[in-house]
Amino acid sequence: MLSDTQLLRYNRQILINDFDVDGQEKLRAGRVLVVGLGGLGCPAAMYLAVAGVGQLLLADGDVVELSNLQRQIAHTDADIGENKARSAAATLKLLNSETAIDVIDEHLDAATLSALVSRVDVVLDATDNYPIRFALNRACIAAGVPLVSAAAVRSEGQLSVFDPARGGPCYRCLYDESGDAGALSCSESGVLAPVVGTFGTLQAMEVLKLLSGYGEPLRGRLLVMDLRSMDIRTLTLAPRPGCPDCGQR
Numbered sequence: 726m727l728s729d730t731q732l733l734r735y736n737r738q739i740l741i742n743d744f745d746v747d748g749q750e751k752l753r754a755g756r757v758l759v760v761g762l763g764g765l766g767c768p769a770a771m772y773l774a775v776a777g778v779g780q781l782l783l784a785d786g787d788v789v790e791l792s793n794l795q796r797q798i799a800h801t802d803a804d805i806g807e808n809k810a811r812s813a814a815a816t817l818k819l820l821n822s823e824t825a826i827d828v829i830d831e832h833l834d835a836a837t838l839s840a841l842v843s844r845v846d847v848v849l850d851a852t853d854n855y856p857i858r859f860a861l862n863r864a865c866i867a868a869g870v871p872l873v874s875a876a877a878v879r880s881e882g883q884l885s886v887f888d889p890a891r892g893g894p895c896y897r898c899l900y901d902e903s904g905d906a907g908a909l910s911c912s913e914s915g916v917l918a919p920v921v922g923t924f925g926t927l928q929a930m931e932v933l934k935l936l937s938g939y940g941e942p943l944r945g946r947l948l949v950m951d952l953r954s955m956d957i958r959t960l961t962l963a964p965r966p967g968c969p970d971c972g973q974r
């Protein structure tokens with residue numbers, strides 16, 4: 726049951742007919758793992774906190790650097806040198822003290838990832854690290870947990886929900902682990918601040934949809950957007966036959 730204060734706080738969401746009190750209560754019961762508190766993870770985690778998600782697990786082993794501040798909006802000058810998950814947790818506490826936050830201030834290996842994924846309802850992939858992305862994909866498939874994944878570079882970004890247990894492909898169906906996908910990184914190619922802000926925010930929206938049952942999550946579809954031209958497309962994705970990660974299902 727939501728308190729009177731909570732009904733007021735979340736009023737603008739509760740007003741939406743097919744979201745309602747029921748959707749808000751589901752957010753309050755929701756547990757989300759956010760991997761990476763950088764350009765995508767900061768806005769994503771901030772929106773999840775203010776929207777009323779009950780529990781957030783924030784994982785990042787890196788520390789805040791000066792060149793992060795252009796786009797990683799949960800961190801400030803005073804946070805330089807601080808662990809990113811701890812820095813983001815402090816910001817989220819100011820935004821909504823009701824959200825329970827666990828900080829994982831270390832780099833994750835496959836065993837740690839599996840243990841974390843088993844504790845949550847949804848995983849939000851906001852990393853720029855391909856080995857971790859593939860490991861996350863495997864951990865999510867094993868636990869049957871949906872993976873909300875985005876990437877952004879220069880003026881472009883893409884977003885999808887990988888949830889083969891409920892239909893559609895997994896991350897590995899799209900991206901070959903042996904490929905040169907690592908070439909696309911912000912540190913090498915650059916990125917405009919609102920581009921990661923847009924995609925982190927869209928990731929938060931997909932998480933809210935998955936937790937509450939509202940709308941249609943981007944399962945089996947890939948949103949591709951170039952903010953330079955505002956060219957927006959949604960591609961339909963099919964599982965890849967023989968995918969080594971989800972193909973044996």
Ligand SMILES: [Zn+2]
Pocket residue numbers: 894895896897898899964965968969970971972
């Ligand atoms: Zn697959």
